[in-house]
Amino acid sequence: MSLVATAAPGELRVPRSGPWNQRLLAGPKLGGPEPLADHVRRLGGGITDWTGRAGAHQLVERVRRSGLRGRGGGGFPTADKLSAVRRHGPRSVVVVNGSETEPAAGKDDLLLRFRPHLVLDGLLVATRILGAQQAFLVAHSAPAMAAVEAALRERLDVSIPVEVVRGPANFVGGEESALIRWLEGGRAVPRYQPPRVVDRGWRGLPTLVQNVETLAHLGLVVRLGPEWFRGAGVADEPGTMLVTLSGAVEAPGVYEVPIGTPLPEVLYVAGAQPGAVALLVGGYFGSWLRAPEVQGLALSRSSLRPAGATPGAGVLHLLPQGTCGLRESGRILAWLAAQGARQCGPCAFGLPAMASALNEVASTGSEAALDQLERWGDQIEGRGACRHPDGAVNLARSAASAFPDELRRHRSGACSGHRQSALPLPPGPDQR
């Protein structure tokens, strides 16, 4: 079984330009961190210049009118999250989540390395709205940390302490409550909620955990206004989103795409290779779309919902010709099972069992294993402290239904996979 040429992790972090209007990736060629002087020349001065006399409430309303939703995967309305923290008063904490533990994602790391001031703008807006006195910025890589630290030294308008922290390496470590434990010096594993992080987060204080890309958009919303923001995307999901595209494409990397762009257009721009089997949408918690299915779908929650998918954090992987979707899914599910925090029984025992069943399906097409997969999926879903089991169950269900032809082939002892895909899977669980 040969390995398709690809995706060294660095390759996922290559900025790519498309035919679309660029916002986060606009400006000079992305070669290194944009210096503050260039950022200001391009977009204007400090936060007080753009917020004017607007109070916190007015700023939240501006965000609400923009329709901005979180870009970390959950898609929660940003204004609602801000309000939820703000109602507790000013003793709150802001955490910029750039942990990006999803192996096939590179967009947050790219933003921090090349456009750190966009993210810091958003951080300033959030702390101003909340009156927060403490902030953390969690970065995935050493270059991202260096870029952010340098950018912070350039800024005179950041008056509260911002601690830059290297994120946890384990997959579930990027979940809000896990990240807070990590920042408190503990192991990056999720905790049972309630209390929610917005009510009781870092050291018991109300905490806003916001994805890196979300904050970059937030800064621009406050600078340029909600109407400007709604000038891209679709009415119920405005704006652009960063997409990390890998697999059977000529130009893998990070693209900035208006929400609602047809998926075939995105794949065409990236140079999709002929004969691709299926598209994984939404990363390793995501769903498979077969090649014909992709034709009618767009990159938005509302377009993907009927197909049982969601854009998540914008991770797309095009499965190349000659690979088997069942086997690839089995590999991912086994990895996800190993990435659990070993805290919750249904996840710790259920996911490995499901991974075995899926691998059984992938080798023999067994009906019994398919039935087990369905039964265990129904039993496990919604019963972990976090969404890790739910995401894994989603992938398993999607795998079981997306490849009927492959399933038939496996039942007669054949398989169309003669090579392994390039889905990046780092070695075993690492809790650091």
Added chain:
Amino acid sequence: MSGRYLHVDPTICVGHRLCAEMLPELITLDDFGYPMISPDPVPRHLARLTRRTVGTCPALALILDGNPSRRARRDQLRPGASPG
């Protein structure tokens, strides 16, 4: 006790299984020996027994409060979905 919901903190539960013995009306075990709890509000006639079961859990993992569970909310969103 209308509007009270039973939950388990899955990070604390280690699968002693006493709860499913005491309160099979609301708690069944999954194939791995962990409790699956009815997403419905606790019925009045089971209120006392439910409180006793909460107090009997050796891990103190059972919680009784006024919030429907995430699983219950999911089931509301997906009518016809099996409660487990």
